[in-house]
Amino acid sequence: MIRGTVIGHVWATRKARGLDGQTLLLVAACDAEGRTTGRLVVASDTLDARAGEDVTVAFGSGARNVLRPGAADNKDVLCDAAIAAIVEGAE
Amino acid sequence: MILGRVIGHVWAARRDARLQRAKLLVIRPHAIYEPAFATRHLVATDDVDAGVGDDVIVCLGAPARASAGGNDMPVDAAVLGVVDRIDWQGDAMEAPGAGPGIKRALDGVGELARGESASFARRAPSREGSGTL
Numbered sequence: 001m002i003r004g005t006v007i008g009h010v011w012a013t014r015k016a017r018g019l020d021g022q023t024l025l026l027v028a029a030c031d032a033e034g035r036t037t038g039r040l041v042v043a044s045d046t047l048d049a050r051a052g053e054d055v056t057v058a059f060g061s062g063a064r065n066v067l068r069p070g071a072a073d074n075k076d077v078l079c080d081a082a083i084a085a086i087v088e089g090a091e
Numbered sequence: 092m093i094l095g096r097v098i099g100h101v102w103a104a105r106r107d108a109r110l111q112r113a114k115l116l117v118i119r120p121h122a123i124y125e126p127a128f129a130t131r132h133l134v135a136t137d138d139v140d141a142g143v144g145d146d147v148i149v150c151l152g153a154p155a156r157a158s159a160g161g162n163d164m165p166v167d168a169a170v171l172g173v174v175d176r177i178d179w180q181g182d183a184m185e186a187p188g189a190g191p192g193i194k195r196a197l198d199g200v201g202e203l204a205r206g207e208s209a210s211f212a213r214r215a216p217s218r219e220g221s222g223t224l
Contacts (some may be wrong), residue, residue: 008179010094011150016138016158023092024148026177040121042092042148049176050223058150076157078171080150081092 001056001084002041003030006049010042022067025049025083027057034090044083054087077079094174095120096143099133107165114168116141121143135168148172 008026012019023045035045037048043057044067055061055064061071063082095118103115114137133149136159141147147170155169156162 006208008177010148010174011176012172012174014139014141015148015177016169018154018158019148019171026094026179040094042094044092046213075153075162078150078153078154078158079092080154 001058002063003031003034003087003090004028004041004055005036005037005056006051006053007040007085008051016078018076020077022058026057026073027055027081027083032055035070036040040080043083044079045083047087048082049087054090055083056087057081058084092148092150092171093120094177095133095147095149097141097143097170098132098149099143109160109164110136110166111135113159114140116147118145118147118168118170120149121146128156133168135170136166137170139170139173141173148174159215 004027006025007028010024010026012031024042025045028038029041031037035080041057043055046061046066047053048070057073058066059081064074064077064085065071066082067077067079081082097116098119099117099118101115113183114135115134118133118135119131120133135149136155138158149168150171151168153162156164156166158169159169193217
């Protein structure tokens with residue numbers, strides 16, 4: 001997982017059926033000190049994250065487990081990055 | 092997922108049997124999170140009939156295979172959506188390390204107003220003038 005800051009919302013009308021119902025947020029990846037780096041990831045959101053909030057983003061099968069837990073049978077979930085937590089503090 | 096722009100097609104007469112019907116697009120990522128993509132491009136299958144110049148959402152890894160037809164597909168990137176609009180807040184594009192790809196993407200889109208909040212729309216000739224896009 002990485003830390004990041006939500007900076008926006010991505011809208012797409014023409015999309016694969018598997019993306020229906022997913023909220024796609026634009027997340028700027030942070031460096032080790034928590035500063036945004038300008039590198040962007042599009043992550044699926046189930047936690048109602050808002051712009052400006054710090055989040056952790058899970059990739060790969062971890063991201064699919066956010067949307068549908070169960071590593072054995074969720075390979076058809078069309079998601080490779082998902083917001084796993086909204087960060088309230090870090091030190 | 093990552094954002095990128097379609098910059099071309101790939102044709103291949105000799106290809107894996109499972110790819111016979113796949114349309115292969117060349118994508119320039121607006122942002123990168125895998126060092127393997129330091130080549131500044133990737134080739135992705137297309138599910139949504141994207142065209143050159145479209146800003147697209149590209150999914151990597153197992154979901155790309157699922158989208159392309161199944162877990163045994165020889166694919167690791169797929170275009171899953173065409174971006175209509177991005178609501179953009181904050182100063183990420185001014186942050187240290189903001190990739191040239193991001194700035195290029197935003198510079199290319201016209202009506203971006205830097206500052207508190209901004210949005211950009213894709214420039215598809217067929218949609219120009221529709222207002223909301």
